[in-house]
Amino acid sequence: MKIGILRFLGTNCDYDIWEYAKALGHDCEWLWYKDQFNPTAYDRIIIPGGFSYGDYLRSGALASRTPVMASVKQAAQNNIPILGICNGFQILCEIGLLPGALLANNNRRFIDKWVDLEVVSENNYWSWGQQNIRLPIAHGEGRYFIDEQGLKNLEDQGGIWMRYNDNPNGSVADIAGVTQGTVAGLMPHPESAIYEWMGGTDGLKLLRES
Amino acid sequence: MKILVKILPKPEVLDSAGRATFNALKADFESLSGCHLGKLVELDFKEGVTEKKALEEAEKMANSLLINPLVEICEFEVKE
Numbered sequence: 001m002k003i004g005i006l007r008f009l010g011t012n013c014d015y016d017i018w019e020y021a022k023a024l025g026h027d028c029e030w031l032w033y034k035d036q037f038n039p040t041a042y043d044r045i046i047i048p049g050g051f052s053y054g055d056y057l058r059s060g061a062l063a064s065r066t067p068v069m070a071s072v073k074q075a076a077q078n079n080i081p082i083l084g085i086c087n088g089f090q091i092l093c094e095i096g097l098l099p100g101a102l103l104a105n106n107n108r109r110f111i112d113k114w115v116d117l118e119v120v121s122e123n124n125y126w127s128w129g130q131q132n133i134r135l136p137i138a139h140g141e142g143r144y145f146i147d148e149q150g151l152k153n154l155e156d157q158g159g160i161w162m163r164y165n166d167n168p169n170g171s172v173a174d175i176a177g178v179t180q181g182t183v184a185g186l187m188p189h190p191e192s193a194i195y196e197w198m199g200g201t202d203g204l205k206l207l208r209e210s
Numbered sequence: 211m212k213i214l215v216k217i218l219p220k221p222e223v224l225d226s227a228g229r230a231t232f233n234a235l236k237a238d239f240e241s242l243s244g245c246h247l248g249k250l251v252e253l254d255f256k257e258g259v260t261e262k263k264a265l266e267e268a269e270k271m272a273n274s275l276l277i278n279p280l281v282e283i284c285e286f287e288v289k290e
């Protein structure tokens with residue numbers, strides 16, 4: 001597969017995603033935040049984690065208004081699978097491609113640890129059947145928030161992708177990842193779980209051909 | 211012309227920063243029943259821009275970028 005990987009000022013998981021995709025045999029290309037791209041040129045688009053724009057204003061808010069995100073929106077309209085990890089998830093919520101918002105953790109601390117997750121819905125584009133997996137999280141603003149109606153819509157449409165077994169940040173309904181159409185976002189970092197020496201390999205299940 | 215955009219978390223959203231600040235204040239200030247933390251944005255408009263125009267523009271800026279309406283509310287104040 002050909003994978004486009006976005007980079008903003010402050011993205012810091014870009015090379016992790018690049019190496020991760022290369023390790024699985026995929027072709028990668030960088031997509032710079034100032035540039036627009038052909039929205040149908042990639043099989044997958046990934047927005048990596050980091051601290052784009054230093055999390056100024058709100059995490060993901062300023063990155064969501066860049067030229068490259070206009071192309072990401074067009075790619076979503078063309079049903080290209082798009083994945084946002086951590087800051088990428090925040091950006092996708094800010095631009096409205098995913099519902100909800102990500103707020104400061106309820107304990108006000110940056111949390112860096114491994115978490116157990118339950119994958120609760122089938123996702124046709126980012127393969128992970130229903131199962132329990134273990135991935136690391138590393139975020140200060142990962143508390144998923146959505147209002148009651150929004151949560152009901154998510155539940156009705158099977159939009160909850162994965163939940164924390166032991167909620168670390170106060171997320172509504174233990175939500176760690178959501179999907180909408182071909183777009184998906186999650187707070188845990190699958191690219192940091194691909195070799196045993198990292199602590200686990202459950203992240204490998206994400207980018208395999210589905 | 212300056213417009214202040216005063217941003218606060220919506221009441222139904224857990225404001226953990228406000229809560230932590232409240233917990234630090236309440237021991238010394240019995241009269242306090244709550245504390246909410248938000249953001250203050252000061253917008254400087256060019257000379258000659260009318261107050262009406264500046265307020266309209268500030269509202270558009272708030273809705274398009276400065277606040278996330280799902281979790282935040284805001285008020286405007288004309289400063290000078």
